Every structure is written in C-alpha cells, then in structure tokens.
Amino acid sequence: MFSDAFLQHIELEYGNRGKKGLDIVNVRRVKQYKDYFVVVGESDEYIVEDEFCTCKDFLFSSPKNDAKCSHMIAVKVAKQKDIIDAVDAWYQDVRPLP
Numbered sequence: 001m002f003s004d005a006f007l008q009h010i011e012l013e014y015g016n017r018g019k020k021g022l023d024i025v026n027v028r029r030v031k032q033y034k035d036y037f038v039v040v041g042e043s044d045e046y047i048v049e050d051e052f053c054t055c056k057d058f059l060f061s062s063p064k065n066d067a068k069c070s071h072m073i074a075v076k077v078a079k080q081k082d083i084i085d086a087v088d089a090w091y092q093d094v095r096p097l098p
C-alpha cells in the first residue's frame, strides 16, 4: 500500500511508533466519526486530535519528545493517503466520554 520510500521516511522520522502507526493504517483501524478521529487499538479505542491523543503512551511522553504516539502518526498518515473509514455517527453518542 505504501512505497518503500514512504515507509523509510516514516520509520526514520518516528522509529517504532511510526511502524506501529503504519500497521494501524494498513488494517484500516482509523475511523472518522463526525466529531473525532478514532483509532481502534488492541484493547481500547483512542480519540485523536491534531496535537492530542487519549492513550497512555501520549499521556506519559515527555513534552519535549515530539515523536508522537502511534495513533497520531496513524491518523496523520491516513489523512495524507486518504485511507480512513468514515463513520456516519457522533462518537460521543456511540461512546460517551467519562
């Protein structure tokens, strides 16, 4: 689905998280609800916004560390390559926030 050059670029820039992010895109686990981008993870779902993700990886990453979590990378790549499953629903309705 991705060119070798693109894979290399992502890996170089984001390392392991980049690889994980690409895996997520490959299996189409990036969903676009009407209100949020949502990444379906192995044990949970995560809401991703431009500079924010609800996962622990993001929460505990150092602010100086701009290697974002795999979900943010996944959303970024999915947007770029237009590989997003659109869901015709509001995520807040499907899964109310705590």
Ligand SMILES: [Zn+2]
Pocket (backbone or CB within 6 Å): 046, 053, 054, 055, 056, 057, 058, 069, 070, 071, 072
């Ligand atoms: Zn995340």
